[in-house]
Amino acid sequence: MPHLDNENQIFNNLYDQYKHLGLPLHLIKHTDFTVFNLRDVNQPSPFKSPLSRLNFFVFAFIKSGDGDYTIDEQNYKLQPGAVYFTNPGHFRSFNWEHIDDVYLFTLSESFLKENVHANIFDEFPFLLAETFPARVLAPEIFAEFETLYHQIRKEYDSESPYRYRIIGNLFVVVLLKFKEYIWKDYNPIYEGNRSSEIVKSFKRLLEKHYRDLAGGLAEQVFRVQDYADAQSLHPNYLSNVIKVKTGKTISTWIAEKTIAEAKALLQNSQASIKEIAFRLGFNEATHFSNYFKKHTDMSPVLFRKEHAGIA
Known part of the structure; x- marks a missing residue:
């Protein structure tokens, strides 16, 4: 990919970012919420993204894949069994050496408030964390998330008039699982400055x-x-x-x-x-x-x- 001026790389949703990068747009059915398997982007490995400011939330569930990502100059390894999220406003870049089964969610704050929880940051304050390093979960715990994100993907692809309401309720469960398994012992070592x-x-x-x-x-x-x-x-x-x-x-x-x-x-x-x-x-x-x-x-x-x- 050509080098692009970082100051010009500010994206408010995944559609704008993918359009800018020349990536497939058919996977994105809603600018405020997306979910799909990254392998469906069909990019040759290694797959890299330039540094950009993304003004939306990103959640990723890595069943099979390897690489790393950088957020505000901190670099984190991506590996099988890992999950992570980032929130709006940061510089981010990704380097995927291998993508086989990696589910990606992107959400706007409006979508979270309208469909997930009206007081989203009160109920789930970890969403405001400055950084959240990727965490590798035990297989049985990752399997719980896998069941949820496959169900969310099914609803996302459906034509049900209630699909976003259903997705919102399922995502509440995803966030509760984050609180249960990940946030309780999180040590914000990179948030001290x-x-x-x-x-x-x-x-x-x-x-x-x-x-x-x-x-x-x-x-x-x-x-x-x-x-x-x-x-x-x-x-x-x-x-x-x-x-x-x-x-x-x-x-x-x-x-x-x-x-x-x-x-x-x-x-x-x-x-x-x-x-x-x-x-x-x-x-x-x-x-x-x-x-x-x-x-x-x-x-x-x-x-x-x-x-x-x-x-």
């Missing part, structure tokens, strides 16, 4: 604040100054750390969180557009509608209509 702690604290406060907004426990959207004050930092310093570590400005994080929460409320609640606007800190429903349409190319009313009955 100050910048990582700042990013983690920012993400946690961002999530909590929007949960409070949605629940009526807060009325005003936090500004950069508020997030900086929470960590006793200068706002310019906080902004710089977040931009360098995640590739996104704080304003982008806030905008994406606002839209993710808005989508979840539109799909999973009976609240009016005006009430949702107020919950998310907008003084006027019109302002909220314009904001939502600017970021999604769809009005809140149309989004709710098109997603009625899916969750």
Whole structure:
């Protein structure tokens, strides 16, 4: 593959990344959620991907395959029986020496909130971890995950009108298994530096604040100054750390969180557009509608209509 400028390699979903790399697009049926066997990409070995910022979650289950991946300059080995996940905002690259049976999931935050769990990061805080090294599981434990991801793949390929709701419930089980078998003894040895702690604290406060907004426990959207004050930092310093570590400005994080929460409320609640606007800190429903349409190319009313009955 040709060398590409890292600064230009920012992808919000797997479809955009694969299109950019000239990889098969028929495997991707939904930009917010994908699942398939990497061998179906049909690329000659070794199969390498250039360094890119990926703004979506990735889960991988390696039954048979070998290689390594790099995330924010940390390199991890990929081998049979290993599982791993990464979250949005990091530089990532992959080097597969051999791919025989490797299942890959990609998920947006919106998909997780709309179909898996409304308070996803409260229930599964490990999803906010800065790094999560690949872990090799005992065969009997890996087999439990294998049963689940094959069932999810079956639903993904189906035409059932309930497939995303079914997938969401199955993925809850996947995440609970992560908590049961992997997270309980996880030692975040790569998360000790100050910048990582700042990013983690920012993400946690961002999530909590929007949960409070949605629940009526807060009325005003936090500004950069508020997030900086929470960590006793200068706002310019906080902004710089977040931009360098995640590739996104704080304003982008806030905008994406606002839209993710808005989508979840539109799909999973009976609240009016005006009430949702107020919950998310907008003084006027019109302002909220314009904001939502600017970021999604769809009005809140149309989004709710098109997603009625899916969750």
